[in-house]
Amino acid sequence: MxxxxxxxxxxxxxxxxxxxxxxxxxxxxxxxxxxxxxxxxxxxxxxxxxxxxxSTIDAESNATRIDVADVAEEGIVQRIRGAYTAGLDRIVVASESGLDDDLLRRVTDAVESFIGMEVQTVADDEVVIQDHLDPDAVSIPQSIEQMRQHAVEMQRDAVTAVRTDDDTLARIVRERDTHVDRLFAFVSRCLHRGLEDVNELGRLNVTRKDAFHYYKVARELERVADRAERIADAAVEQSAPPDEDLGERFETLVSTATDVVTLALAGNTGRAIEAHRAVTEQLDELDAQLAARGDPDAYRYGRDLVESARRTSAHGLNIVNMTVEASVANKLRPDEQGQYGRSQPTARLGRGTN
Missing domain, CATH: 2.10.260 (Pemi-like Protein 1; Chain: D)
Incomplete structure (x- = not known):
């Protein structure tokens, strides 16, 4: 076009x-x-x-060239990530004066974190990064499910790290966030490519509407994983582990907050809303109790753990709202017989708890 x-x-x-x-x-x-x-x-x-x-879009319009001389060194990897997310098939990083080993390493490390991209050729003056994704080998819904699993497990491990004062487990939680970021970048890429070329969504077997819905859900899950990192921060910074009763309370509240997310993804909107209300009330009560203590660890728990559980539950509620909006939109569309309100709701994502 x-x-x-x-x-x-x-x-x-x-x-x-x-x-x-x-x-x-x-x-x-x-x-x-x-x-x-x-x-x-x-x-x-x-x-x-x-x-x-x-059948295809212009190959030249789906490629970019990054000249090292025009970009600050610390911004090159960021430009590559941006080009990947934007859905470009071919990315060339070039320098007339040659590419040093450190830059080559950072470019290679960045590309290895991308789903469906690889370094095709390396020369003294340029690196060519090319898309090699097989649409039959990937699934956007499956990527969403993997994000959910990672994010929920990160929260569970993070609160365990707080209870057991395990710095090593807290660091592992932080490292796992890169997996969630990788999946989010992939879903973002799929959306951008679908906006540019409808054939791409056909190959991935999703509609534009569904792709946008998946992107919004993925964004919420990426933030849930970020909240797990904040809980892990509390494990590293605390002076001592919490007492047994407080530790169990932390674990229960974090588990309930992640249940809101899981229930929302499974389409159990009523139960998700109930869980959100319950955990919010309990978090308010605990926050007030921690504030009354006034010691540094209590402040950290309120800032990193309680607030993260509150935000996690809120992200689950956001997913509930997205699901309701999608369902209402479907009902407002006529079906094949010209009748309204008979369309199927948006497909459920993930697995709910019983």
């Missing part, structure tokens, strides 16, 4: 030979949109309309 005028044209569907529908396109309109004789077009159903897309 060439980015030419996007206003719609109105055409009439014709019948050819009694068995084939045909649709004529004005020559000028086709020229404006880069079409020529023999091109292949794909039609994708999308709610109440069809989307027409070419």
């Amino acid at each position: 060439t980015g030419q005028p996007t206003h719609p044209i109105e055409r009439t569907v014709q019948m050819a030979g009694g068995s084939t529908f045909t649709l004529s396109l004005p020559r000028e309109w086709g020229d404006d949109h880069g079409l020529s004789k023999g091109d292949t077009l794909y039609l994708y159903p999308n709610s109440d309309r069809l989307i027409v897309a070419p």
Whole structure:
């Protein structure tokens, strides 16, 4: 596509030979949109309309070149990450004066954290990073489920680190956050690629609406993992582990907060809302008790652990709201018989607790 005028044209569907529908396109309109004789077009159903897309997009428009001379050294990896998230297929990092070993190492380390990208060639003056993703080998819903598993396990291990005063386990929790970030970057990439090329979402077997929903859910899960890091901070900074009763209370509240997330992902909105209300009341009570103590550890627990559990529960409630919005939107669309309110709700993500 060439980015030419996007206003719609109105055409009439014709019948050819009694068995084939045909649709004529004005020559000028086709020229404006880069079409020529023999091109292949794909039609994708999308709610109440069809989307027409070419078989591929221009390879040159899906590539970028990063000149080291134009970017501060500390910003090169950030530019690469941005290009990956934006959905680019080919990223070239180049320098006329040559690439030093330290920069090559940092570029290689960054690419290894990307799903579906690899360093294709390395020369003295440039590194070529190329997409090699096999859409059949990946799944956006599966990536969301992996994010949920990581985030919930990180929270569980983080509060265990607090109870047992285990600095090593706290550091492991921090390191695992990179796995969640990696999956979030992948989901973000899928969304951006789908906005640019509808064929990409066809290959991944998701609609644009679902891709955006998955992205919003992934963003909440990425933040849940970040809250686990904050809980791990409390384990490292505390002067001594909490007493047994307080430690058990921490564990119960963190578990309930993550239940809100899990229930929301499973579509159990009523139970998720009830869990959110219950844990919020309990966290308010505990926060007041910790504030009355006034010692440094109590302050850390209130800042890092109680507040993280509160935020985790809030992220679960955000997912509930997203699910409700998607369900309402589906009900407002007519089905194949022109009736409203019969569409299926958005597919459930993850597994709920019983």
